[in-house]
Amino acid sequence: MASCLNLLPQKPGLKVRVSQEALSSLVESFGKNEIVDLNGMKIPDKSGVIETFFGDILYNLTDFKIIETSLTSLKVALVESINGLNLTLSNGSISLGTNWAYGTKKKVFADGNVKIEAKQINLELLVKVDSADDHNIKISSHKCFTNIKNLDIKFEGPNSGFYNFLKGLFTKRLEKPCSMIEKALQKVKILVNRRTALNRHLDVDLSFTDVPIVKEKYVEINLKGEFFGKNNFEKYSYQAANIITDNEESRMLNVWLTRYSVETVLNAFYKMNKLQRRILKDDYPVNFNQHFASSCWSYTCIGFFFPTLRFFYPKSYIEIEVKATETPSFHVMNESVRIYFKNATTAFYVKTADNEIQELFIFSLDLLVHASLSLSGNTLHWKITKHFFSVSLMKTNIGPIPDMLITNAVEFLFNKAVLPELNKVGKDGKKLKLPSILKLENASLKTSHGNILLQTDLKFSNKL
Template sequence: MTFRRIIAVFVLASVSVRCTEAIADPNPGLQTRISQHGLDYVTSTAVKKYRHFLRHLSIDDTSGRAGTPVGDVNYDLQQMAIQDADIPNFSIKPQPNVGLKVSLWGASAKVKGDWKYSYKLVFIDIKDSGSFDVQAKGLSLDVVARLGKDKDGKPTISAVSCNAHINDLRVKFNGGASWLYNLFADNIADGMKGDLSNQLCQGATDGINNDLADTFSDIKVVTSFGGDLDFMVIDYRLVEPPKFTDKYLETAHKGEIYQRSQHKAPPFSPKAMPEQKETSRMVYLWVSDYVANTLLYTLQNSGFLNKFAQQIDLPKDSKFALNTSYFAIFVKEIHDKYNNLAMTMTMNSTMAPKLTITEGNITVDTGGVVSFSALPPNQNPVHLFNFRINMTVVLAPKLVDLSIVGNVTIKRFDVSVENSDVGQISLFFVQLATDTMLTNTVIPWINAQVAQGLPLPKVDRLKFVKPELKLTDGCMVIATDLEYTLSDK
């Protein structure tokens, strides 16, 4: 429990993975970094939790033998519980090419429990019992944990080494013939040091190899989108083992978005992440354009970008109207044959939109065909004309509640009449109608989807503090500090 809480605070913030398929791309779509500044914050948070944990810890019963002036004494220590604990020094440090080293030193603790003794004095068996108080000072513990990944891209953790030492341990016996045993308390305390040190390491090792390893195996392998995009998931598998230097911990993740019901790999791969040396903030997250483009590729293949609309589907304050009267002013044949009829509009995306991130800018290039039909009473729809549109939009991203959201505006568009069943159509009218349609119908719909956001990995009770979002060639960089709220458990 202890080491799961210590390490999971930040590991779970950066490790959410998928475990069903082989990982082909050598480069990550997502990358995280936890600096030493971030690890120091984790340390301060972990110390508070560790103190709480120690004060409510029950120590396993133990037994042993200690040499005394009256002979070897067999002892049993039972019902032991820590009454108080102080940990003035605690650290979590990256170990290059290995993992993490968790250390505490200069710690002290007070323990109460029950004792039983037995020894033989000449031919007489002597047994006694009572309670005891132990005060341990100069307690130190060093645990090194190796972090890696398994064949499915899931994180792994195991204890590499553990060293525990108690510099000074004093025992005071109460009850029974305690006045006699207190004369030999130092001899008995020396025998207890090794046992308690071994228990400390055993508990730390079990916490890593069992509790924390189980926590890693239970990590949710995918993160779902919400709302209208719930049919998609994002893959956070590790594409390589976590990387450790003397300044930070770094993890690299797949970052692909695909349909929940089927996985169709995109025809492109992530590029190498740009080199970054910054370590002044606690956490850094790089989101490459690969992530966004797998999203757009999936939207295209799923048909999500194809839409059918009638007047009722348009915003109430829209200046664009799906009624032939709107078009009849500029198209004589519509005025003569189909005046004042309801219309339908079918939008078909003809290419997967492509998102490009450059220094300080995000653009999306997309294109499609918009087909318009009239609805004569009690008759089948009558096709009128098709517009072919290619456009570039600008996306302004921002962070809201651990999701990347944004707002889209039109940078440029090109439009032409692909075919017409109502004769010649003025280019001026085509451009005017398209501009009104995009501004009042298409862009608001896109912004409603973008507002649902790209979910980032989350940890309960963890939030970003003063996050900054920066655009650089090929990726977005999020730099933030953290705030973690301790639970009462």
């Protein structure tokens, strides 16, 4: 297989493996008009020039549309030996309609409409991934066979009888469409470089790092899988590691998401200043405000940890600002994922009864969080299972504060306010953005070999 793709040395951040079963289901659904209703679909207008003895004749085909199709026998098979696939159609049919006109630039000689009906269509087409360069992956026809046993063209309009008399001239060109198919495939170019919008915050680079690889039971696609903030083109400094696949072939779709891809998401949010938060009084969970009151003497209140506040800032409330100073690191363990925030700057402020804001102290925070992941349908869930803290005082305006005291206060606030809220959001889950025709069935997540593996069967439905 020829390839001169300069992106080959790059390791993918995202690997997608689509099974033969998934492709067969997709093609079968397409043939049954369950994905796209071909009936009534418009085809782009076509115009051109025919050179004749009398000079150049211009023609136009407008309002070109598919009237009816029968493609239920359409099938696809992967062919490893050519790194491609085999499309077959038995006893298919299609009817088309279009308005036509021909003449010169100055005069229309004739116009009307025409209906083309092709029945008992048999097709075998082997398509292979031919080559790649810096811009496109190209495909070509390895073998093409077509046989249309019943083809009829019916002209309507002025002089339609004359054109119907000559329709044999047209049918000869349409009875053997392989040359047209091969020319069409030559124009098909799959873009190598693909940066697309994921949402209003993020873009994702889905550039190919290699040409698609066809095996007997699946086709494998390796993608860059790097995420960026909007209008940011700065590359992430680290490279993806090798993806260990364990020969996963049991499901219709397998997707490996690497540590690299997740860290580029975290890096994008860090560059956009999304990994910082000012927690105000109104942000506290319901019935939790009293725990942030400076005058509260209970061991469940912030005033208990910092007695000075009770005397200098009575009847006040604590506000907290946390800001990441570098991109968090992400690791995939055997049963969980781990996120590490290093040297996050954390500041405690006090909001007095007169609504004045005063800085109390600032400390550096290292936070290590372990979380389990699960998938229900197309909804991602998570739960923080354990966490660890380390703090170091940087600045204080209320006198000396032992690090252990800050650690206890942060642990208390995290367990009482932050952790329940994060796990509540994780329990509700986040729906994955999927194409409208695609439904996940019996989906599951695995965390192993440093990657997150999504495994699922697929159902194709809901016409576009």
